[in-house]
Amino acid sequence: MRYLGTCLAIFMLYILSMGTAIALDSIAPSPSINPNKELIGAEVGAELSGEKLFEIQCAGCHAGGGNIIRRGKNLKLKALQKNKVDTLEAVVALVTQGKGNMSAYADRITPEEIQTVSAYVLSQAQKNWK
Numbered sequence: 001m002r003y004l005g006t007c008l009a010i011f012m013l014y015i016l017s018m019g020t021a022i023a024l025d026s027i028a029p030s031p032s033i034n035p036n037k038e039l040i041g042a043e044v045g046a047e048l049s050g051e052k053l054f055e056i057q058c059a060g061c062h063a064g065g066g067n068i069i070r071r072g073k074n075l076k077l078k079a080l081q082k083n084k085v086d087t088l089e090a091v092v093a094l095v096t097q098g099k100g101n102m103s104a105y106a107d108r109i110t111p112e113e114i115q116t117v118s119a120y121v122l123s124q125a126q127k128n129w130k
Contacts, residue, residue: 050121075121
């Protein structure tokens with residue numbers, strides 16, 4: 001039964017991520033990163049804001065600072081403090097290397113973009129994601 005629940009959760013995550021991608025594509029062409037870390041769909045060299053990077057890379061699982069996979073591993077300040085991920089260095093390390101169910105992003109976005117999105121996550125956590 002636990003296996004079935006896990007499979008269902010993964011399937012729902014897939015469906016939700018597809019819906020997010022379709023919704024973003026229908027609003028405006030959004031930049032994406034190819035395996036060679038080249039920006040596609042925007043000017044090369046253009047920097048993305050922390051908010052935009054979060055929308056593209058993180059919101060599929062962490063919309064509004066939540067976590068659709070593991071509730072206790074959300075991006076709210078209390079959870080970040082409890083999980084000892086409440087400093088910029090700790091968030092950068094987690095985003096870069098991944099941990100548990102969270103994938104590493106070192107091969108998806110640049111170190112500068114990791115810094116930017118990590119700073120955005122911390123600033124939103126301090127505002128309680130409002």
